[in-house]
Amino acid sequence: MNRPAPKEAPWMVLIGPAGAGKTTLGREIAERAQRQFVDLDAAAGEYYAQVGWSIARLRERIAAVGRLAAETEWEDARAHAVARVVADHPDTVIALGAGHTSYTDPVHLAEVRTVLSRCRHVVRVLPSPDREISLALLRQRCTATKGQSWIIDGHDFLGQWLDDPGARQMATRTIYTNDEAPAQTAARLIRYG
Template identity: 55%
Template sequence: MDGVPVLVLVGPAAVGKSTLGALVADRLGVPFVDVDELGDQYYVEVGWSIDRLVERATAVGRAAAEREWEPARAHAVCRVLDDHPGAVVALGAGHTSFTDPRMAGKVSRALSAVPHVALILPSLDRDDALVELRRRSLATKGTDWVASGHDFLAEWLDDKASRRVATLVVITDGEAHGATAGRLLDHVRKEIPPDQRVAPQS
């Protein structure tokens, strides 16, 4: 596990990646990294920022701006993985969903070195999952992720790339965050040598 994160969480918006990641990291006694919180420091390395994304969305529409932004998202993923070995990392929804196969390939290759990449979903049923994610997004972010007639939430949920990079799929199905984090922790700890395990923090 040296040189790479111990666990990366992927999945659509509002699925709980950040909450689960922080819980697992705390119990493992390792850092937690949320790409949505520090991505700007990496986007700027290739000439992007959230402000520029907003400007481009105003100029060309959100869907087109997201496509333009793909190289910056792929760059951020690779840099975060390099900079945070041993951490638990949550990737924002768009950071594993790409229309450009070159960017998808770049991220897939980077994630292939990570021992545990967990795709988090609220339900096995696609329609039920989308309804639940939409409800959570409206409640926590004030958006339904539909812009200019394009449904980003459905795009992220249906994206096959996220399933390809995942080493496991975790269905939360209304389960409490603590219980889901416990399942993730059990899975990760199976691969950690006993002398390197950290007791859960109280």
């Protein structure tokens, strides 16, 4: 499927695993930079519908084939959502949900990499440069805030998103939040921008 090319790219796109703080950080950056903030997880429904998907359909597929297989089936809808949000929201700050940069199909991965390559700042947000510390913090945050450890049917989605080489390649920079407040990390990223 042909995706629209953005006329003007978003100012900054935040990527990373679930629990990394992309939404909180994105809101803080957008406010400080006086730009609109778009959370793709919140806005994606209309984009999924354009290619015949919805969260309800995803849930049906999860029940039928399991989470891992359903995530693979859903890749086209996620890639479409990334292309559309980038095209529809120039000069904004966008946070992409973890699954929006994780693909098993090389065609979808290449498509999203191409779309994001037009964006000046694609920042991968992680808690720590140490993988095990990051994974433990991400799991703790996800369990505390969403009641979800992201280990489903024996598959560790958090570990997958954290280790995903595609997401690493899409990023123009990785930032480690460590123990910083979102305002401190936002200030660092704005200086970078």
